[in-house]
Amino acid sequence: DVKVTQSSRYLVKRTGEKVFLECVQDMDHENMFWYRQDPGLGLRLIYFSYDVKMKEKGDIPEGYSVSREKKERFSLILESASTNQTSMYLCASSRMGWVSYEQYFGPGTRLTVT
Amino acid sequence: AQSVTQLGSHVSVSEGALVLLRCNYSSSVPPYLFWYVQYPNQGLQLLLKYTSAATLVKGINGFEAEFKKSETSFHLTNPSAHMSDAAEYFCAVTEADSNYQLIWGAGTKLIIKP
Numbered sequence: 001d002v003k004v005t006q007s008s009r010y011l012v013k014r015t016g017e018k019v020f021l022e023c024v025q026d027m028d029h030e031n032m033f034w035y036r037q038d039p040g041l042g043l044r045l046i047y048f049s050y051d052v053k054m055k056e057k058g059d060i061p062e063g064y065s066v067s068r069e070k071k072e073r074f075s076l077i078l079e080s081a082s083t084n085q086t087s088m089y090l091c092a093s094s095r096m097g098w099v100s101y102e103q104y105f106g107p108g109t110r111l112t113v114t
Numbered sequence: 115a116q117s118v119t120q121l122g123s124h125v126s127v128s129e130g131a132l133v134l135l136r137c138n139y140s141s142s143v144p145p146y147l148f149w150y151v152q153y154p155n156q157g158l159q160l161l162l163k164y165t166s167a168a169t170l171v172k173g174i175n176g177f178e179a180e181f182k183k184s185e186t187s188f189h190l191t192n193p194s195a196h197m198s199d200a201a202e203y204f205c206a207v208t209e210a211d212s213n214y215q216l217i218w219g220a221g222t223k224l225i226i227k228p
Contacts, residue, residue, distance in 0.1 A: 040220055042219055045215060058215070090158070092157075102163060103160075105150075
């Protein structure tokens with residue numbers, strides 16, 4: 001079974017703090033993704049990575065950065081958290097090479113910024 | 115650009131009744147299509163996917179979906195709803211040149227009445 005784990009299920013941070021969300025997958029997948037999930041908006045892609053040290057912006061990258069130093073680990077960084085970044089954050093991974101490969105998701109991190 | 119529309123943010127059915135969740139996509143080029151399910155407090159998991167083989171696709175837990183090119187639709191059905199089917203369902207689409215990105219619908223929350 002593919003396992004995608006996220007460092008925290010729930011996180012509460014203050015405005016202006018630097019926040020790190022970590023994601024680890026154990027299936028040697030090339031692709032990794034960070035999404036934000038908000039009610040009525042579905043999933044919106046923040047960043048994705050198709051290889052170590054490679055990253056591409058998704059639909060809503062503003063206010064976020066990412067890091068992929070190892071194949072199995074993909075980190076999302078909020079440089080200075082703001083209240084409008086309160087949301088559910090989902091990490092996913094998939095194989096490279098054939099576009100119909102499904103994405104496997106972690107359980108999510110519910111971030112509250114106060 | 116590709117878009118996905120899920121009709122109805124909430125659908126309520128009685129236990130044992132037919133479930134129909136609607137998904138329409140915008141592209142004239144047949145894409146790859148997916149249905150994912152998110153149970154409460156969990157990440158998303160794949161229900162089924164269409165990749166240009168059979169137009170009727172069977173998934174887990176009795177769900178199936180039919181790809182209709184003429185209607186640009188990929189509606190999800192289940193002939194008999196169970197209480198355990200209560201969850202949020204997401205339709206997603208990708209294309210061969212999409213660099214592995216999925217375009218997501220806003221989601222439909224399925225409510226099962228006893």
